[in-house]
Amino acid sequence: MGSHPESLPSPTTPAGREGLNAVLARPDRAVIALDFDGTLADIVPDPEQARAHPGAVSALAALAPKVASIAVITGRPADVAVRFGGFAGVPGLEHLVVLGHYGAERWDAVSGAVHAPAPHPGVAAARAGLPGLLRAFGAVHGAWVEDKGRAVAVHTRRAEDPQAAFETLRGPLGELAAEHGLIVEPGRLVLELRPPGMDKGVALTTYVRELDAESVVYAGDDLGDLAAFAAVEKLRDGGPDGVPGLLVCSGSTEVPDLAARADLSVPGPAAVVAFLAALAERL
Numbered sequence: 701m702g703s704h705p706e707s708l709p710s711p712t713t714p715a716g717r718e719g720l721n722a723v724l725a726r727p728d729r730a731v732i733a734l735d736f737d738g739t740l741a742d743i744v745p746d747p748e749q750a751r752a753h754p755g756a757v758s759a760l761a762a763l764a765p766k767v768a769s770i771a772v773i774t775g776r777p778a779d780v781a782v783r784f785g786g787f788a789g790v791p792g793l794e795h796l797v798v799l800g801h802y803g804a805e806r807w808d809a810v811s812g813a814v815h816a817p818a819p820h821p822g823v824a825a826a827r828a829g830l831p832g833l834l835r836a837f838g839a840v841h842g843a844w845v846e847d848k849g850r851a852v853a854v855h856t857r858r859a860e861d862p863q864a865a866f867e868t869l870r871g872p873l874g875e876l877a878a879e880h881g882l883i884v885e886p887g888r889l890v891l892e893l894r895p896p897g898m899d900k901g902v903a904l905t906t907y908v909r910e911l912d913a914e915s916v917v918y919a920g921d922d923l924g925d926l927a928a929f930a931a932v933e934k935l936r937d938g939g940p941d942g943v944p945g946l947l948v949c950s951g952s953t954e955v956p957d958l959a960a961r962a963d964l965s966v967p968g969p970a971a972v973v974a975f976l977a978a979l980a981e982r983l
């Protein structure tokens with residue numbers, strides 16, 4: 701932070717205020733979990749060009765030593781998020797964890813290694829079927845495939861009509877995914893074919909329980925973050941085993957639904973970074 705730190709914004713809901721108060725009371729027992737694209741990194745037309753927002757790494761590095769853990773939970777492969785985030789080898793982030801592929805992969809800064817299950821065989825079959833499917837929908841100019849290894853994603857942001865392309869492809873991609881035992885994960889102008897059985901909610905709950913955390917903050921911007929939002933809602937409704945939590949929405953016009961579920965909405969990655977910096981400053 702500079703010499704004029706932003707003040708910590710106040711959540712608009714009682715549950716959110718309780719969550720933030722729990723973090724402030726025992727930061728050493730708090731898990732801070734963050735999505736990557738759209739939350740720590742601005743949305744850009746080419747996913748290869750996405751990078752952590754300037755200030756994100758220093759805000760995380762200032763916050764990390766004061767809390768139990770910081771985890772980035774992303775649809776990206778873990779190693780890609782680490783690279784695009786600039787998260788490796790940063791003083792202060794020696795214990796950072798990145799849960800990639802919606803939690804199927806785990807990278808930790810201590811080992812620098814990614815742990816992951818065997819690839820799902822359906823991904824190779826779906827990958828082989830994609831060119832034919834996209835040719836059949838030749839009108840969807842500009843849709844393209846991001847090969848993520850353990851998943852394949854069809855992006856429509858650069859199509860002539862991004863939303864129309866998204867809607868056109870959603871059904872056929874769902875059929876292709878089902879044919880090969882996969883699911884479709886919809887996101888911001890992207891439809892991803894990926895293995896079932898894991899989502900950001902499962903990943904977050906497992907991580908919070910693993911650390912025996914006493915509070916949790918989750919910040920996200922996209923449909924894939926709704927599972928993590930639901931997990932925090934469930935954790936904080938958990939009676940004696942409940943965990944107070946704060947839900948932060950990195951707002952955009954593309955996913956207005958998320959703001960309605962959040963305790964605190966901020967306008968995009970720059971404001972998320974300012975929130976993290978203000979939280980570090982307060983602690």
Ligand SMILES: O=P(O)(O)OC[C@H]1O[C@H](O[C@H]2O[C@H](CO)[C@@H](O)[C@H](O)[C@H]2O)[C@H](O)[C@@H](O)[C@@H]1O
Pocket residue numbers: 735736737738742743744745746747748750773774775776846848853855857887888889890892922924
């Ligand atoms: O879970 P996340 O960290 O939010 O990752 C979700 C997907 O993000 C990426 O796509 C999104 O960001 C791109 C770069 O800004 C943008 O061009 C695209 O339209 C967005 O959907 C990434 O490419 C996907 O693989 C992730 O699953």
